[in-house]
Amino acid sequence: MSTYLLCATPAHGHVMPLLQVATHLAAGGHRVLFLTSSRYAPRIAAAGVEFRALPDAADVDLDDAASVPGRAGLTGPAAIRFDMLHLFLRPGAAQLAALRALLADTPVDAILTEPLFVGAALLVETPRAVRPPIVALGIFPLGIASRDTAPFGLGIPPRAGWTGRLRNAALAIASRRLVFAPVAREADAIARHELGHPLGRFFLDWHSAADAVVQFTVSEFEYPRSDLPPHVTFVGALPPAASAAAAGDLPDWWSELSGTRPVVHVTQGTVANSDLGQLVLPTIAGLGGSAPLVVVSTGGAPVARVPGPLPENVRVAPYLPYDLLLPRVDVMVTNGGYGGVQQALRHGIPLVVAGRTEDKVEVSARVAWSGVGIDLRTNTPAPDAVAAAVRRVQGEPGFRARAASLARAFRAAPGLAGLDAVLDQVGPAGTEADPIESFARRGVR
Structure with missing residues (x-):
């Protein structure tokens, strides 16, 4: 059996889907640790999962985001930009410190994280040989950048053909240099302080560097990408919680x-x-x-x-x-x-x-x-x-x-069995020099 660490920013919509995953893994006989806010400790413990608390500097109450000064009334890219800066990026250094301390104390076979846990985005920039595999769990629409899609956060559907690709390229430049430029600058500043170098890619696309991405939908609900990385696997929806209602x-x-x-x-x-x-x-x-x-x-x-x-x-x-x-x-x-x-x-x-x-x-x-x-x-x-x-x-x-x-x-989708298959493919630290190439070689999709 394996030991897995799950990480979630402190918000109901982030923690609850990952708790379903954690419960599934624990039922399979694995040791499962869950790193998030102490507000969720009772629910995590009740699921038979070992709770680990984020430090105070990372314990932001995202369920009360509407009360953060300057947040009210924002929609679309403006709301995403605000949330990235104030709610997700700024706790990132403390999340990374918590991850490092936990891993020093408890070796794990893989880290499973939702895409907005910034500590994982920073950790993935360290060499694969000195960290566990990192698996991003797609509990939001797939945000990996593509020549065939507009940048994530704009809510713009695909356009076919070369005109669509030209539009997407122009929007990508505008997104990075204008719409989300403050986000990119903040992410790079945090990475320089914590890692000694800027992020290797645009922050909203960090999970393209994860060792695997497990997306909880079907490909028919996602925009087609001719350049979709082979380490992305669609497994269908998380199962609904079984009703206990009499x-x-x-x-x-x-x-x-x-x-x-x-x-x-x-x-x-x-x-x-x-x-x-x-x-x-x-x-x-x-x-x-x-x-x-x-x-x-x-x-x-x-x-x-x-x-x-x-x-x-x-x-x-x-x-x-x-x-x-x-x-x-x-x-x-x-x-x-x-x-x-x-x-x-x-x-x-x-x-x-x-x-x-x-x-x-x-x-x-x-x-x-x-x-x-x-x-x-x-x-x-x-x-x-x-x-x-x-x-x-x-x-x-x-x-x-x-x-x-x-x-x-x-x-027809495999559901959580598909996640199990992906976890079987990602090896412990140092066993795969190029995880993306490994997935392409094995045909895991």
Whole structure:
């Protein structure tokens, strides 16, 4: 059995997917350590995983990012630039110190990290012979740079042909030198201080140098790249958490999800739900009194934030078990959380998305590009716009057909068994001089 170290920046949307991975590895008999904020220690310990605490300098509360001065109201590239500088890069040195101290005390066979754990981005710049393999876990849209895609963070879909490549090259220059120039300068400054040299590549593309990238989606939901590195493996979605809900734990209206009327599910996820007026309330206003049953999950926010009286066709709960709910859903309205979108597509559910913050601008763009739904291109759609998009998704069979096609791809994907296969291929420190060439030679994809 092996020893694995998982690393996550302190945010629910980063920690919870990696905790699923950690639980899977622990169930397989491996020793698993998890480095993140002490706020998550009880949940990690309950999963049978060994918790390791980030130092105070790296323990930033990303779940409360909206309260950071200067963050409110930012969307798209401006929001990503702010987050990179203030929330992710600046704790990077302390993350690297924590990694080094932990590795000096406990040798591990591989480090598994989400792409925004900057300590791993710095560690990957050290020689392979003196560090464990580093595996980036793709819990957000794939951000690896390509001649065939616009730079990550702009929310711009691909354009075919040489004109598209010229556009992408121009956008890449503008992105690095203008849009994300402060990010690149900060990343290089941290690397010079910690490593003695700047990063070998643009920071947002650091995981192209990881020993492996395991992307938790299917290739059909990602932009095609003719230059995709061979160390990138698509394994499908993380499995939904198995529901522990007994019949008595379900809402008293659950029996109404019987298939006698269409069901529209709306959610703002479990983090970006402090203002339900962004998407939940406009959806209720737009679809209230119409034919579909509108099922709202507040993601843990108090149900009282959904003001009454509710229209006769609206049902609300703080949490709903997705493994039980999604097979009954016809259309999902979401702010574009990556995990939730993957779960919807596993069930062939077409989407209406309204998200422009964090990585959601890229998720939303992929929903529209792949043909599985409509991108409203805003955080705060009007009720009429939501209602019109839902009606269009319901009425035009192409959306459901494309979503069904992706559902077949998800069913065929290996899931966490694919991660196991990748971990079997990456050897301990010093066993592969060129991990990317090794993956190409072995045909791992």
